[in-house]
Amino acid sequence: MIDSNWRRLPTGYFTHQLVELPNPLENAPESPERIEAIETRLMAGGVDDILRRVDCGPAPRETVLLAHDADYLADLERASAGDAEALKRFSEPDTKVGPDTFRCAMASAGAVVRAVDELFTRTVKNAFCAVRPPGHHAWRNRASGFCYLNNVAIGALYARARYKLERIAVLDFDVHHGDGTESILAGLPQFRFFSLFQWPLFPFTRMEPTPENVVATPLAAGAEGHVLSDVVEHIWLPALEAYKPQLVLLSAGFxxxxEEHMAQLKAAEIDYARMTRRLVRAAGELCEGRLVSVLEGGYAVRSLARSVLTHIQGLVRND
Ligand SMILES: [Zn+2]
Structure with a gap:
């Protein structure tokens, strides 16, 4: 008999208190207002009280080191403490390091690790991680594009190590290519990385040829929103069905x-609803619903908040 009791569990909302701290770069689009807008919208949508809300602490250092080099992590910590030599490693404006950067990044990774644990101890059926800073541009040894630690890669590598998984799918529908995630997971046989992104666009980095365990779908500027859900339906879902993942992690950038000015695709809430519904259904059929969605980009705070509400409603639904 198929055990479907997991469907009665709540969706988890994993966050941390440091999301309220400002971006070290003044007037950065990656700001505390993003999470604030999401929370306000969840409350207005009546969704917040049916979620299991968890305020998370930092990821254990050894877990972060599954995805990052030790000297890089040490430099991030030293740079946050003001060490001039270490700060040279973070010289780009969009990876500026301030006094709170290290602990904010560790808390974001911590939320994803906690979400993975709660999925496997079955206190939640699936999860959304409302975290900042985001992570998918962070490489093993390099920060990029508002990202310092690769939250989703840390979660994936942790799940592999802790729960001995052999097939983990990492999906990325942020408009920017998840170059950091691709670079960390490329060539690792226990992972498959699926990403769609506008191309050419920041970060202008892709591995050529595409690694065997990567499915990359570049989209031209001006593409309509349904193109994204078409990619999910016609490329991701058949590949997922063949792959049979034991866990799905999602880099959810909106x-x-x-309404976003950083890119030129034309998705709307309905498209995020469609993609979410299909992915939730696939996770339900393939791996007892185990899906951890991790916030990446999304900077127009009003459309971000509406899109995340739609996305979480899709995670909550069971059909
Ligand atoms: Zn992005």
Whole structure:
């Protein structure tokens, strides 16, 4: 008999208190207002009280080191403490390091690790991690594009190590290519990385040829929103069905939205609803619903908040 009791569990909302701290770069689009807008919208949508809300602490250092080099992590910590030599490693404006950067990044990774644990101890059926800073541009040894630690890669590598998984799918529908995630997971046989992204666009980095365990779908500027859900339906889902993942991690960036100024795709809430519904259904059929969605980009705070509400409603639903 198929055990479907997991469907009665709540969706988890994993966050941390440091999301309220400002970006070290003044007037950065990656700001505390993003999470604030999401929370306000969840409350207005009546969704917040049916979620299991968990305020998370930092990821254990040894877990972060599954995805990052020790000297890089040490430099991030030293740079946050003001060490001039270490700060040279973070010289780009969009990876500026301030006094709180290290602990904010560790808390974001911690939320994803906690979400993975709660999925496997079955206190939640699936999860959304409302975290900042985001992570998918962070490489093993390099920060990039508002990202310092690769939250989703840390979660994936942790799940592999802790729960001995052999097939983990990492999906990325942020409008920017998840170059950090690709670079960390490329060539590792226990992972498959699926990403769609506007191309060419920041970070202008892709591995050529595409690694065997990577499915990359570049989209031209101006693509309509349904193109994203078409990729999910016609490329990701058949590949997932063949792959049979034991866990799905999702880099959920909402900056392909038509109201975003950083990119030129034309997605709307309905497209995020469609993609979410299909992925939740696939996770339900393939791996007892085990899906951890991790916030990446999305900078137009009003459309971000509406899109995340739609996305979480899709995680909550069971059909
Ligand atoms: Zn993005």
């Amino acid at each position: 900056d392909a939205h038509v």
